[in-house]
Amino acid sequence: MSAKPRLGVFKFASCDGCQLSLLDAEDELLAVAGAVDIAFFPEASSRMEPGPYDVALVEGSITTAHDAERIHEVRRESKFLMTIGACATAGGIQALRNWGDSEEFVRAVYAHPEYIQTLATSTAIADHVKVDFELRGCPINHHQLVEVLASLIAGRKPRTPTHAVCLDCKRKGTVCVTVAQGIACLGPVTQSGCDAICPSYDRGCYGCYGPLKQANPTSLADHLVQLNHPPAQLVPLFRSFNGYAEEFRGVGDGMERRMKDEG
Amino acid sequence: MSTTTTQTSPADPSALDDRLFLARDNLQALIDLLVAQGHQVIGPKIDQGAIVYTEIQSVDELPRGWTDIQQPGQYRLEKRNDDAYFGFVVGPHSWKRYLFPPITTIAVADQTPQGWEMRGHPGPTPKYAFLGVRACELAAMRVQDRVFLEGPYVDPIYQSRREEAVIIAVNCTQAAATCFCTSMKTGPECQSGFDLALTETAGGFTVVIGSTRGRALAEQLPLRPAVAEEQAAARAGRERAEQQVTKQFDTTDIRDLLLKNLNHPHWADVAERCLSCTNCTMVCPTCFCSSVVDVGDLAGEHVERERRWDSCFNLDFSYMNGGVIRNDVRSRYRQWLTHKLASWIDQFGQSGCVGCGRCITWCPVGIDLTVEVAALRSETAV
Incomplete structure (x- = not known):
């Protein structure tokens, strides 16, 4: 990857904990900020630049029709798309709705259900677009995130163990x-x-x-x-x-x- | 041997008798002596619901009055009706974790204006004294000696730790339902490979000297000659252990049995139950596989090379250019068992199994290799 790779961080249905894991990586954060050009990361900065991005980190699952569209935009703008966390890789805890009736949940929770537009399911990013790498965890391990970013910068295979x-x-x-x-x-x-x-x-x-x-x-x-x-x-x-x-x-x-x- | 009489001159190292006696109250003197000689004493201690091997400084840390009840996939501690110090068998740890540590930094490299500067990272060698090594564990050390010391490539980490380590063996006076040392001919009595070997009796320990280092230790310990009753009690304890080993493992022609049945349907049967979780290989005192990884910083200026325990049950373990060789649980379980019991013999001239039973107890779903081999044997046309 030439020069500094442009990084975008995108949020879908999630608790933001995985993005916070990156911000929590205090020892490595300055090194990450020095090694990549953080072009889009609304959780961290009001500077939001348009794509294309070399690396997109995608947090969260797809739970609305709007997000189901938006993930395709992210994919189109990104060379390398990596999902971060259990929501993005498996649908997250909110996928419990997949075994229930989401309309019933909406009626039970919201005073004005008519304002809520949601899909019946919570699904993984890979169910919608091609994903280049999935980083697991709820939340992710920031050491693994830094390792994957380091591997992208160095042009080598990431070392994230897959054993039990x-x-x-x-x-x-x-x-x-x-x-x-x-x-x-x-x-x-x-x-x-x-x-x-x-x-x-x-x-x-x-x-x-x-x-x-x-x-x-x-x-x-x-x-x-x-x-x-x-x-x-x-x-x-x-x-x-x-x-x-x-x-x-x-x-x-x-x-x-x-x-x-x-x- | 400060209180010796003429009858208790140092024994012939080869003589396996119970001539010497260490009173129960003097066990602390043994630990103190080892500590005074600069050793870090590693011994049995209760932690996390099990008897593990960890650093100890006092006899009060030993699992006095406790025993372990074991069966496939299950381990429980129970109170004994006496206050024996060593009234249990083997637990989840083995001495392997001290001689062949789970994670070791073996080299470091830094980028300098002149290029990469790489250097070995041996670190200081810990000076261990192992207290409570059982016969099957002595056998396991001999198996790993063959692997790490006696081939064309000597492992310097293992070698230096092994040379430094003082071995205080303890003879088993009972056996667990998972023990099968008698089938593997590794126990239950300690025959060699120790500095001192103790047998616990009600009043203390009969002592056997197994090396010149052991003799030097004995000379500084408050030993006295054992009396006939103490010798008889020690003998009875060892015989009890032998009688309690009820698990039998028929190893007749085991190499050919396994290697000639690589496509036997029983391997698929085991794979239905096997989790491929690596527990059996991790608790095995002879499994020696590791992988080496380079851990770099984000700037790519500093790299540490680590050796970590690895396992043939890991999918990535057989990854080679182009893909994974053992791409299902069936082939991974078969790899482990055929190596342990069959091709190990071709490779190292002996079995890789010492009959300690750890892989049976610590398999989360209780797979028993002796049962699996017996099933394969019974389903095989002779």
Whole structure:
């Protein structure tokens, strides 16, 4: 990439936490600002320059007809489009609406539902446009974000590990919370990224970084049921920040069907 | 051996007897001696619901009066009805994490006006003393010695740590349901590879000297000759451990059994259950795979080269130009098991399995390699 790459940061349906992760990267922020030309980042600066952009960071999911149009504009203006966070890569926590009735939610929440224009679903950016790189996490790990930006500047492959959370626990010496305490943990089916924070505080992994590639959540869910975890609690465990990611969606839906069949 | 009599002159290192005795109240003297000699003592301690290996300075930190109950995919601590210091078997950690650390910086490089300046980053070698090494763990160290020290490329990190480490072995006096050292011929009694080996009895420990370094330690410890009752109690404890090893693993012709059945349908059966999460390889005291990555700063002026534990269960582990070689869980589980139990023999002249049972206990879904091999054996036409 010649000279300083022009960076645009775009927000869709999200909590802004991933953008804040970038602003939170205090040690690296000045280096990032020096290495790239931040042309569009409304969360950080009122200077908003038009495209094209060399790199677009896209946060958030598609939940409105307007956003479904706007993401195509972003794509047209961007050479390299990277999604950041669980909303952009899997639909986010707001994808819980995909299992419900969004019109009913709107009526329950808003005094004037007629002002609300929303789609029935929350979907990932990749469901709408071609995505060049997905950075996982809820929120993203700013070290990984800096690593990906560094790799783009250097013209090399980004190094964002795709192994399970378990490997991080073992490197750190954290004892397995499932084996030693019977805690339901999504670590074995979740991609690394947080350095296994929750198990080191005696909590199971919540799956913030989404499904491991070739994950086997069905086997894990079956085993957790054998350990007497009620399916009624396991379904929401799989259906959280990355619940609409295909692998987690499938196992949650399967458990729900079985619960209904068994009455 | 400040209180020795003439009968307790240092034993022949090869003699596996129980001639010496360390009273229970003098166990702290052993730790103090090791610390005084500049060693960082690593021993068993309860943490996060398990007995792990970590730095200790006092006998009060040992899991006195606790034991571990293990089965496939499950580990629990339980109170014992006595106050034994070593009344448990092996936990989630192995000594591997001290001899072959999970993450090590092996080199650093800086960009200078004259170009890249690269230098090795060996770091200081920790001077460990391992307290409570079991027979299967001694065997695991020998397996890793073969890998790291006895091939054409010697690993300097492992080598320096291994040479410095004092090994205080402890004989098992009980076994877990996951133990199968007797099938792998690695235990339960410590035969060699230690400086001192202790067997715990009610009043203290019988002591066996296994090396000149061990003899030098013994000379500075408050040891006395063991009496016949103490020797009998130690022997009974070791025999109890052996009798409690109920898991049997038939290793007859195991190399050919596995390597001649690479397309056996049972591999797909295991893959239905396997999470490919790497836990078995991480807890295995002999698995030695790592990857090396360069971690650079944003400016591209400073790079650190790190070696990190890696696993054949990772999809990217078999990534080569053009793609991933082992592109499904079936082929990754098969790779691990056939290497551990079969091609390891071709490569290093011995099995890669020591029968400690960690991969069985710490598999989150309780896959038991001995059961999988037995199933493959029973489903194979002879």
